[in-house]
Amino acid sequence: MADVKKIATRESYGKFLVEYGADHENLIVMSADLSGSNKTDGFEKAYPDRFVESGISEQDMLAEAAGIAHSGHVVAASSFAMFAAGRAFEIVRNSIAHTNANVKICATHGGITVGEDGATHQTFEDVALMRVLPNMKVIVPADDISTKKLMTAEFGEEGPAYFRLGRAAVPNVYTEDSVLEIGKGAVLREGNDVAIIASGIMVAPALEAAETLHADGIEARVIDMHTIKPLDEDIIVKAAEECGKIVTAEEHSVIGGLGGAVAEVTAQKCPCRVAMVGQHDVFGESGKPAELLKKYGMTAEDIVKAAKSL
Template structure:
């Protein structure tokens, strides 16, 4: 498929600036990665409302909590691996438990970080955030949806996590495409199997669906950007219609989107399912696309999984 590509981070920066223009209660925090996360764009426009906390993520989250307890809407950014793992207890104790208005907006998630290698990649962030009570977790499918999520978060009460990539992602949505927390989007209709993806893997699902069509398998594709709350109604109707699932995520298959979907289905409508994602492994250095291929984050893997599920239906 011929995709157009656009940057999620850039749209995040743009949305922050718009929020800064619209409201006085927004503050943005970063931990010495503001150029990469694009919070620097906001800092340039609103220097008084931007606070660089240095390489100290734990303290950044605590400071964010103090701001939020004082009535501010706080956007706190860093790379996903540091914004979730390094300060998980601070997020748990000082943000999630007291249900404070802190929006953790992390970039460089997954393995498409590339050359920096496993220390800077993360396949665990969705798991870490979605297990926290009170936390909302959104993995936008593309740049446009990142913009909408950022704007939506500003009015969404309580702690939120937004996951972005370093690489530009295929453009899937346009400014008019509706986005709602707790709602997935059916991007393509089909009767035989449902492919549920988040982030960049949604584009891989769409590619897989085209190939499957040629093989006489009618696949529908869901963009499940809202991982928590999960769109259970959409899963229910998809299970009823197709009776088989493949999930796809640029994240460990342990405790990510695939697990969220499987748990729901196992409890409410047991349905054959396969998960595509990082197979409980760390990444390594390489170009983003090379790593996607090496670690099986491809349309081919989704097709393989779909054909296997079809046999079990």
């Protein structure tokens, strides 16, 4: 299943915008002084009349995005996750979520793989912040192919969404003929001993962990929970019933993130043990992405360890 080519989901987003913009003239793209980093520069070059450079003012960008959306457009607005979800949170809540504006917030540089920029730029809270907003969908794609497929689906829907995209290159876990549906988790590997529910860049390590567990005689089911909201409760309940144990894996705080979301479902519908791999209530620091993932416990080995702890 795996394709060796690695590409960051922010790159996939940039390519998607240029392709989608060709036959969707009502798409407006906004960026807050980071068009090279969040990859909106390709769209800017291709369709300069439909690109808005907001400068370093994320709050203004997102409030304006609501105004543009309520004038009949679909708006893709981009900044780093820290600023789009964090700094502008209350704007996103009142101007976008509450008014149900057709704004797709495409936030790049989520998580610890921002790397050397350090703690001020490493977001572990964005999924939690966006997940509590009524109307807001929250989507964390795992690779290039799923980014394109999920964006193509979501940009055709009315209403707000938050896409969490990464800086670091990741391998494809999907193939071009994979079918993805927003709100439906995808089972990437079958198994009934433990279920690993992962999102974003942790999906590939989850598959690696399943291989390791297989060698030890443990068959792990691997689920890509690309849509954190609306959450696929059925697939979680089924995993809890059939596997009895769940490991969640995310590049985000386990508080309020995928781990918290899965535990909310199991606690209410099918109690089972849940071990959470992710950031555990601490800030990050500067370092290389791989070093940081190791230090803060977000690797395939950590998933294996968590699975065996249950």
